[in-house]
Amino acid sequence: MQSRVGSSGNLEEGKDSVVRNASQSKPLSLKLFMFLLVFLVVGFVFSAVSMYTIRYFGLHNVVQIAQSRFQPCFQRPVSLEGLISPSSNAWHGMNDSELFWRSSLVPKVKNYPFKRTPKIAFMFLARGPLPMAPLWEKFFKGNEDLYSIYIHSLPSYKPDFPQSSVFYERNIPSQAVEWGRMSMCDAERRLLSNALLDISNEWFVLLSESCIPLLNFKIVYHYIAKSRYSFMGAFDEPGPFGRGRYHDRMSPEVKKSQWRKGSQWFEVNRKLAVDIISDAHYYPKFEKFCRPACYVDEHYFPTMLSIESPQLLANRTTTYVDWSRGGAHPATFGKADITEHLFKRISGRCTYNDQPTTHCFLFARKFSPNALAPLLENSSKFLGF
Numbered sequence: 001m002q003s004r005v006g007s008s009g010n011l012e013e014g015k016d017s018v019v020r021n022a023s024q025s026k027p028l029s030l031k032l033f034m035f036l037l038v039f040l041v042v043g044f045v046f047s048a049v050s051m052y053t054i055r056y057f058g059l060h061n062v063v064q065i066a067q068s069r070f071q072p073c074f075q076r077p078v079s080l081e082g083l084i085s086p087s088s089n090a091w092h093g094m095n096d097s098e099l100f101w102r103s104s105l106v107p108k109v110k111n112y113p114f115k116r117t118p119k120i121a122f123m124f125l126a127r128g129p130l131p132m133a134p135l136w137e138k139f140f141k142g143n144e145d146l147y148s149i150y151i152h153s154l155p156s157y158k159p160d161f162p163q164s165s166v167f168y169e170r171n172i173p174s175q176a177v178e179w180g181r182m183s184m185c186d187a188e189r190r191l192l193s194n195a196l197l198d199i200s201n202e203w204f205v206l207l208s209e210s211c212i213p214l215l216n217f218k219i220v221y222h223y224i225a226k227s228r229y230s231f232m233g234a235f236d237e238p239g240p241f242g243r244g245r246y247h248d249r250m251s252p253e254v255k256k257s258q259w260r261k262g263s264q265w266f267e268v269n270r271k272l273a274v275d276i277i278s279d280a281h282y283y284p285k286f287e288k289f290c291r292p293a294c295y296v297d298e299h300y301f302p303t304m305l306s307i308e309s310p311q312l313l314a315n316r317t318t319t320y321v322d323w324s325r326g327g328a329h330p331a332t333f334g335k336a337d338i339t340e341h342l343f344k345r346i347s348g349r350c351t352y353n354d355q356p357t358t359h360c361f362l363f364a365r366k367f368s369p370n371a372l373a374p375l376l377e378n379s380s381k382f383l384g385f
Helices: 002-074 080-084 096-103 133-140 182-196 217-225 270-278 283-289 300-308 340-345 369-377
Strands: 119-125 147-152 201-208 267-269 319-321 350-352 355-357 363-365
Touching (some): 096 182, 201 363
Parallel strands (some): 119 201
């Protein structure tokens, strides 16, 4: 009995305990529910207020913040001046492929939306220093808005022109050049490409370190600017030093009847300069099949341009060279040669704008370094400046 009573008592006590716990949990559940409900209501109200505030008051500020974060990108806006103004330093980080692509871009709109003064680009293909630089300085003086200068020398050469010189920082990124091979034409194309980056350059003259001007700048500029033709020699020579250098595998791009020869030293306008540096049709054939004793610098440009644009060529050069002594190289003029007689015989008969003239040459080569002193001393007498 006691055990039952005890047992019964225990059961009753457990029942009461369960009833009490159940009754106590109801207020707790209700409180938790009410807390969650209040939390949800407050969250909803806060979200609604936030959305309203952002929509009507905060959007402008958000845009301003976003703009302020991107502001550095627009501190130096792209402008026409930035696109057309050439750098005072001819150096850059482009390789040849990038350079040729960039310089071959041609605007389709012919009318310039700014005042453009056409310039002559004087391009010096040199091994190292320019011994005639003081004479050229005298030639250029006072004509700063009408010319630009580019120098291609051996990569190992470190120029030391003073900051006051017109040649200061005008050396372009260069590569090694081998006489008579395609690397020579590559250097010339590199010069043209760098000069084309300046939109004001309209005419392009290739010169060597041994070249000198024969006339004053104004006459040279007028002569080139008023010419209807570019001065690229391109003639058909039937002998061993002309057609004899032709390779049958140049066909069909170049037929033997189209093979031309001309002086390495030329002047071309902007249109022809772009054609030269963008050519991919003739270049592979000349690179592969015109090798010594086919001197590619005497044939590539004359042949290509005489096929593509014969109506634009004067078929002569404006650079005088004396081949009368024979041999593979022209005569070199030294100190003793700088006489009035020399400059009087640098003439000839040619045509200028389809009219006969004896004023055929604007430049001459080859002049040795020891010729500089008498040239400077007599420049006003012999050269007109």
